[in-house]
Amino acid sequence: MMFSRMPGERLSIRDNSAVGRFHGVSGSNGQAIPETQSESKMKKEESGCRRWFRRACPCCFRRQNSSNDVTSDSEGVAVGGGENEGPTSPITATGDTELDVRSVNLLSRKSDRNKKEHHTDQYHSDQLIVRRGQTFQIELDLSRTFNPNTDKLHLELKTGPLPQVSKKTHIIIPLVDELEDERWEAKIVEQNINRVKLSVNSPVTAVIGKYKLTITTQCLKTGETTTHDSDKDIYMLFNPWCEDDTVYMESEKELKEYVLNDTGRIYYGTEKQIGARTWNFGQFDEGILEACLFVLDNSEVPPSGRGDPVNVVRVISAMINSPDDRGVLEGNWSGNYAGGTSPTAWSGSVEILRQYHREGGTPVKYGQCWVFSGVTTTVLRCLGIPTRSVTNFQSAHDTDVSLTTDVYFDENMEPIHHLNSDSVWNFHVWNDCWMARPDLPPGMGGWQAVDSTPQETSHGTFRCGPASLAAIRSGQVYLKFDTPFVFAEVNSDKIYWQRNPDSTFSQIHSEKKAVGHCISTKAVGSDERVDITHLYKYPEDSEEERIAVETACRYGSKPEVYSSPIAEDVRVEVMMEGEGPRMGGDAQLKIVVKNTSSQPRRTTLHSQVAVMYYTGVLKDTIFHTIKCLYLMIKTIDWVLPYTQYQNQLVDQAALMLTLSGRVSETQQVLASQTSFRLRTPDLEIEPIGEAYVGKETSAKITFTNPLPCVLRNVVIRVEGLGLRDLHPIRVGDVSKHANVTVTEHFIPTIAGKRKLVASLECKQLSQVHGVADIDVYESHVPTVCP
Numbered sequence: 001m002m003f004s005r006m007p008g009e010r011l012s013i014r015d016n017s018a019v020g021r022f023h024g025v026s027g028s029n030g031q032a033i034p035e036t037q038s039e040s041k042m043k044k045e046e047s048g049c050r051r052w053f054r055r056a057c058p059c060c061f062r063r064q065n066s067s068n069d070v071t072s073d074s075e076g077v078a079v080g081g082g083e084n085e086g087p088t089s090p091i092t093a094t095g096d097t098e099l100d101v102r103s104v105n106l107l108s109r110k111s112d113r114n115k116k117e118h119h120t121d122q123y124h125s126d127q128l129i130v131r132r133g134q135t136f137q138i139e140l141d142l143s144r145t146f147n148p149n150t151d152k153l154h155l156e157l158k159t160g161p162l163p164q165v166s167k168k169t170h171i172i173i174p175l176v177d178e179l180e181d182e183r184w185e186a187k188i189v190e191q192n193i194n195r196v197k198l199s200v201n202s203p204v205t206a207v208i209g210k211y212k213l214t215i216t217t218q219c220l221k222t223g224e225t226t227t228h229d230s231d232k233d234i235y236m237l238f239n240p241w242c243e244d245d246t247v248y249m250e251s252e253k254e255l256k257e258y259v260l261n262d263t264g265r266i267y268y269g270t271e272k273q274i275g276a277r278t279w280n281f282g283q284f285d286e287g288i289l290e291a292c293l294f295v296l297d298n299s300e301v302p303p304s305g306r307g308d309p310v311n312v313v314r315v316i317s318a319m320i321n322s323p324d325d326r327g328v329l330e331g332n333w334s335g336n337y338a339g340g341t342s343p344t345a346w347s348g349s350v351e352i353l354r355q356y357h358r359e360g361g362t363p364v365k366y367g368q369c370w371v372f373s374g375v376t377t378t379v380l381r382c383l384g385i386p387t388r389s390v391t392n393f394q395s396a397h398d399t400d401v402s403l404t405t406d407v408y409f410d411e412n413m414e415p416i417h418h419l420n421s422d423s424v425w426n427f428h429v430w431n432d433c434w435m436a437r438p439d440l441p442p443g444m445g446g447w448q449a450v451d452s453t454p455q456e457t458s459h460g461t462f463r464c465g466p467a468s469l470a471a472i473r474s475g476q477v478y479l480k481f482d483t484p485f486v487f488a489e490v491n492s493d494k495i496y497w498q499r500n501p502d503s504t505f506s507q508i509h510s511e512k513k514a515v516g517h518c519i520s521t522k523a524v525g526s527d528e529r530v531d532i533t534h535l536y537k538y539p540e541d542s543e544e545e546r547i548a549v550e551t552a553c554r555y556g557s558k559p560e561v562y563s564s565p566i567a568e569d570v571r572v573e574v575m576m577e578g579e580g581p582r583m584g585g586d587a588q589l590k591i592v593v594k595n596t597s598s599q600p601r602r603t604t605l606h607s608q609v610a611v612m613y614y615t616g617v618l619k620d621t622i623f624h625t626i627k628c629l630y631l632m633i634k635t636i637d638w639v640l641p642y643t644q645y646q647n648q649l650v651d652q653a654a655l656m657l658t659l660s661g662r663v664s665e666t667q668q669v670l671a672s673q674t675s676f677r678l679r680t681p682d683l684e685i686e687p688i689g690e691a692y693v694g695k696e697t698s699a700k701i702t703f704t705n706p707l708p709c710v711l712r713n714v715v716i717r718v719e720g721l722g723l724r725d726l727h728p729i730r731v732g733d734v735s736k737h738a739n740v741t742v743t744e745h746f747i748p749t750i751a752g753k754r755k756l757v758a759s760l761e762c763k764q765l766s767q768v769h770g771v772a773d774i775d776v777y778e779s780h781v782p783t784v785c786p
Helices: 037-042 048-056 058-064 113-117 252-260 288-298 309-319 350-358 369-383 469-474 483-491 543-553
Strands: 101-105 128-131 136-142 151-158 170-173 185-192 195-201 209-219 224-229 234-237 263-270 273-280 329-331 364-367 387-397 405-409 423-435 446-450 494-499 505-511 517-522 529-531 570-575 587-595 601-612 618-631 633-640 654-663 669-677 684-688 697-704 711-720 724-734 739-746 752-762 765-777
Touching (some): 101 209, 101 224, 113 128, 128 136, 209 288, 252 369, 252 387, 263 369, 263 423, 273 369, 273 752, 288 309, 288 350, 288 369, 309 369, 309 423, 329 369, 350 369, 387 483, 423 669, 446 469, 469 483, 469 543, 505 669, 570 669, 587 601, 587 618, 587 654, 587 669, 618 633, 684 752, 684 765, 697 711, 697 752, 697 765, 739 752
Parallel strands (some): 128 234, 329 364, 405 494
Antiparallel strands (some): 136 195, 151 170, 151 209, 185 195, 263 273, 387 423, 423 446, 494 505, 570 587, 587 633, 601 618, 654 669, 711 724, 711 752, 752 765
16 A cells, blocks of 8 residues: 555654655665676686776776676666677676766755655755754665665764764765664665655754754775765754754644744834834845855854754854854944934844854944844744744833832932943844753653843843743742743833932832733734734733742842832823824824722822833933822823924934822822933835736836924835845935835846835934735746747
């Protein structure tokens, strides 16, 4: 009975029905070729000189030992006569001549079985790219027929600058009769005269990277050994399709999204004004796999450590940033991007990684959190680890390991800026990657948080993670790696302190829902946003969530924070209408103060607004008001005039509104901080006509300046995977409130649904971008009538 693999069926480690089986395959390494009586009589003992002569010039050697001239046809059949003639037979049938490898075919074309079976057919490379724990095939063209009784053959793979067998970077692969799991082995699965096809097995713990292949052959009768180096390399990747690989992911839909999807969405803004931008991950683009391995090579971690995805992810987290190891990207939050590219102008990872590789490891200028995350997604997906970009809104940055976000006021309730080192970013983008965690207690596998943005050091290096989401959710911050820092980002309480006359500080207020809102990532199979906050923490104010917070804080630097609850009956809330204020006009918000008691309350409410980097670091206070309120429910219309912020904004157009006050009757302290951003317009992209592979097509890009001032030196950057490489369009100056339209021409190279992405680069205006879906069809060759 014959068995075949149904479409979509998952490959196991040892799936002989899917890998290593061909029509007419022998179940062994081949059969010994019977020796004829005349051939036996023709054998002679050779002296050392004769053996040397036979090796140096085999054709002359054969003529010298024949009474007649001998020729051979294209099939390798010797033709001749004389007393030693015997029956006509292929020269290759003899087993006492040297066995050489003439050529190696790694079967590495996109249409070949290797790349189809290993889900690597999307890589733009003619090298053999395979996944560990799964067999692959290669073909050898030999100088004669291989005889398993008189010949030996083995393969060698080497990776890294100093390959060693003990480090599993020098692999010796024997030829066996039957393949077994969890070891390097090879088996002949097809033999046709001088050509043999081998099925090669790798263990699920194999080191990932680029391997050099050498084939060694030996003729037992002569004792002579020859080697052949393949002119192509073998690239070994993690295998999330393999059940025994620690990065195994069961769902085919999730594999398609988190490993094979080369575009995605990254979210930014504030929790009430969530923006989205398309990002070209481009993990299969030409040269990207080589660039990703170059990133690993540039790290101080030896190749022997690249079999463990926990270790690889930790290395990549460090190498995507550059403060201490000359990694891929140089971070810059200053607003001055001279000598480089503004972080908001990037719309994909491809050009960043190519430039880093091309320039020999010089950090690319510049990146911020979403750029670090986008490049991390590209690298880890390229290496075979399921990965996604994740955005946390109201993301805390805990600088003193207190696992709380601390805000300090003086005796007059004015913020003490030099003490407020903790901050809350409007949003922060990091990554989740999927893997088992055999180094942690059971139940800690699955999604792991990884952050490549350089914020705090971990064991002396700017890196973060992988931290188990299960550990973060339950407050088990003692589990590695960097779980306390990520916990504080998503679930720390915001604690307000006031300075006493003796210079000590007292806790005056706490906010339990201040950080970790709307944690977002792209949905599987669509461009919709999905909220994954529940994976990082229990519902706010639930008993499980409070237990997790208090459990975590016991391991922090201020375990006494939760010793005494504070009674409160007045609430203050900031509300926003619709999508919030837009760039170029007055910013309007509503402040609602509620008295939940039955008694009258009075308070003096201070409000101040400051320009803020999206990281939560304040630049300058630009507006300050004081209002005396008599409360039951009071709604205040708060307005920030355009003239107050027009020349003050930095990237992301973020602002922080701080409210503070004290209730006269109860001495309750009111404190609240709300971040918001001024929304910017989108770039509108409209495809013109239908798009075909190899034929020029166009798209129209339209932009409206929202500001009552001239935009200087505007550049629109356009790119699209399978459509065109990154192309800057220099628009120049754009008048106030003016419309601009440019037409981009390009020639698609890949059929299917592609995305054309554009972003605007301008000092006065950032985070302006757009995307359009473009259906690209295969070109049709017209039929010519005879």
